[in-house]
Structures are given as structure tokens and as C-alpha cells.
Amino acid sequence: MSITKSNAINTLLIAGLLFAALCAHVLSEPFIITMATKIAIFAIAGIGLNLALGYGGLVSFGHAAFFGIGGYVCGILASHARNFEPLTTWPFEFSGTTSMLVIWPIAIFVSSLLALLIGAISLRTTGVYFIMITLAFAQMIFYFAISWPTYGGEDGLPTYVRNSFPGVNTLNPIEYFLICFVLLLITLILCSIIVNSRFGLALQAARQNVRRVTSVGIDVYKVKLVAFVISGGITGLAGALYTDLNRFVSPSVLSWHTSGEIMIFVILGGVAHLFGPLAGAALFIVLEFVLGGFTEYWQMWLGALLLLVVLYAPKGLMGALNASWRSHG
């Protein structure tokens, strides 16, 4: 298949998301806009995981930790600012913030730092041990959040009002969607640059054969760690956006279910496909809505779909679309 056709599918996908949200706005359907916003946010989280899992072969079952920490950074900063309670008094007083432009970099920094700590230890293992150790770290943070009453413990932390962005009414669903959509585009461009750089090639090569990469002078551990940290940072940004979408954050975003969901977006959409997580998140959320309307056991049908994808379209939705286009093109 030519690159042009692949690009056409990607463009259709991203334009479809924008078109759906704009149509919903014209038709005054805020619920649909919120769904589109959720798709954009989960796609960002999926793109983060895809960098580690798809391109680096790092099957992380702990990305909920980064998603949740990003969410809690947003929630904590906003709640301190709204309650006029200083977050720190030494070495300087910081009373939190409600500015998204301040919250996002902090969320990315904190989740990247956490990814650095988790990655530095986890990447000394491989295979099933890597899966288990990342899961263990995420669960540690999950139980810590549950038992930490300062920020709501099990009940979670409401932020009541969406944080602010200069010149934008973030409480207007379409305006908040557009913020998330632009961030999704930026994330896609950033990841495209990363995976096509020498660093990205080394990461993909390391997934295929660690020894060969080592023998051309590349420190595979360092490459994987940097990828894991970038991956954690991107997922943390998605977590911060998700808290603003719901105006609430709770320990549930830190649970292994969240890690599993982000992984499903990547697998459904297509592992190591740049637009795979967007396709996966869109399919997942639309199915959740559609199947949820028929039965409360919608997860069972989703499970069946996931089985079909793994068995008959191992390259995910994007892989199947590309192949089908090729066979008809």
C-alpha cells in the first residue's frame, strides 16, 4: 500500500473526530461532544502507551499510574488554588493554580519523573516480570491514593470547575474538545517525529533484537528508559485532561482497569501504528455507548470483539483497514 493511502485513512480518522464534535455542537448534543473529548483524551493516553508497548515492545501494565498521577496533579493544584490553601510554604509559597498552561507541564513533569523511577527498576527485567513489576508499582500508588485522606481518599477529589485556558471558555464543551483535539494533534506530530528519528529506529530495532542493537553501539537500556519516560509523560498529560473533563479525580483512574483499558485502545487500534490508539479509543468508546444501550453486560461483547481482533486482525483496526484498502485499491 502506498503511503498516500495510509495517510488518507489517518486523515479520515482525525477529520471524522473533529467533524463528529462539530456536528454535535451544531445539533446541540453536548453528550456527543463529551464522548469525542473522551476519545481525544484516551487517544493521547494510548499514543503514550503505544510508544512503549508498540514501538518499544515494553508491555507495561502500569500506565494507569501515570494517567492517575497526571489526573491527581491537576486535581491537587486546582483544589489548593480554589481553597486558598498553600500547597507548599517552603522554600517558597505555592498556592496551586487553575491555569491549564501551568498544570499541564507540571503533570507531564511529575508523571515523567514517576516513569523514570518505575522504568529504571522495571527495565532491568523483561517479559512477564516486566508486566508484573509495572502492575505492582501502579497498584502501590492506587492503594496509597485510597488511603490518603488529604485528597479525598477513596471518595476522590472534586475540582468543581474546569481549569482555565487563556481566551477560551473551558466550560463550553466544544471549546474544551478543541483544546484536547489540538493537544492530540501535537501528540501525534511529536510521536511521529520520535518514531522516525534515529532514537525511534533504535527503539523499534531493540524490540526486534536487543543484541543486534547493542552490537551497533546503542545502549538499549537507556533508549528504552527514555521512551518509557516520554510515554509516561504523555499519558500523564492525558490524565490531567481527563480530570478537567470530569472535574473530578478518584483512585479508580489509578487502578489496573485503567491500564487494561489503555492497552485495549492500543491493541484494538493497532500496535505500533501511530493512529492505532485513536482508532482503538474511538471504537471502544462508541461501542461502550452503543452496546451499553442494549445491555449492562457490554464488556462481555467487547471482550468477544477483542478476541476476534486478536485472532483475525492481529494488526488491529488500522492494520485491517490498510489491508482492506490495499486489496480493493
Add this chain to the structure above:
Amino acid sequence: MKPLLNVKDITAFYGHSQALFGVSLQIQAGEALALMGRNGMGKSTTIKSICRLLQHDQGSIQFADQDLAKLHAYQVSNLGVGYVPEGRRCFPNLSVRENLEVAARKGYWNLEKVVDLFPRLGERETQFANTLSGGEQQMLAIGRALMTNPKLLILDEATEGLAPLVRQEIWNALAKLKRSGLSTLIVDKSLQEILQIADTCVVLEKGANAWSGKPEKLTSKLRDRYLGV
């Protein structure tokens, strides 16, 4: 003159099983050394020890005046040891160009120079490595090692299983590399071709040095005894 590579009495194990019982060899700058011996005599193990893909137990390996014992494999490569592994092993899901770019380091060798050496790679630049023929994959593996701009190029069975014409193409390229002054350590079963290129031969038997000297001194009696030909 100090040798570029000095391997002295190394021993190595695979688990509890000893594979090397004291191998020594030296390569001067610009020299081509043929490491020979029948199957299972320790040629690949010696190479892996030099590249630090296997930790040797006793003895020392010095490259460009540096002791390699405490270095990781990637650091050995960064010092200037280029390795073309047995069985080619390109990165199957990367294109030819990407396979080469991933290894690129500053120096004489770049994409253009590699394509000059192996024009077929230029024709296949955007193809995935797993769609190449065996010979093309071997050219890619050599090209990838050259992209690291090595001072010493190590080739492990570079022409094994290839068609005669392709083999000749690779031997021609290796001869060009030798003329350019690149030091090489070659393991190969094509005796006639390897002896034409090599300045020195080292023959291993049962994981230890059995014979070493100039190629012309490797008499048919010695060949029969150590190489089984």
C-alpha cells in the same frame, strides 16, 4: 608497533561448559586476520568474547589500548569494533535505509558510501529488510556495521549459504575494504577466498590455538589436519 586488537589467553564458558581454553590472537591496524577451524572449535565464541556479547573468564582482550573486560557490548562498538553476526540478523521490520541509519555514527562511512559499495542496497532502500534476498541481507548487515565507522570489522560466516555470484560480490567488497586500510577479522568456510584476503591465519582446535602464521604457510597437510579439507 602495538596491535589494534590483542586477545591473550582467553577462556570462556557457556554455563558450566567450557568453550575456550586459552585463545590468543593479534591484529595490527590495516591487517586482515582469518580465524579458522572446524565447526564447534570456538571461532564464534572468540568473536562474541571480543564483542562482549559473552563474558570471557580468564585472559585479557585489549582494543586500541583499552581493556574490554569491564565494558558493555555497546561501549565496545563505540570504541570501533564493528560486528557482522552469523545468520545476518537484520532488523526485519525496518527498511534498508532505516537499518543503516539506526547504526550511523560520524566518520567516513555514510549511507552514500555504503550504497557505493553495495549498489543493490540503493535499489532496495525503502524495502523492509525481511523482503530482501539472503545476499542482500548480508550486504545490509555489512553495511550496517560499516555505518558505525569501525576501526575493526568482524565478520562471522559472512558468505555462508549464499549463491556463488553473490558470495563473489561480497568477497570483492571485502577486498575493497581491506585495500582501504580497514582492519578485519574474518571467520568463513570459503578457504580459497579467505586465504586470498588474509594477512595472517589463526587456526583453533578444541577452543585453543592450534596453528598461526601466514596464509601461504598453511600447507595442504595442515589444512587436512585442522580444517578437514
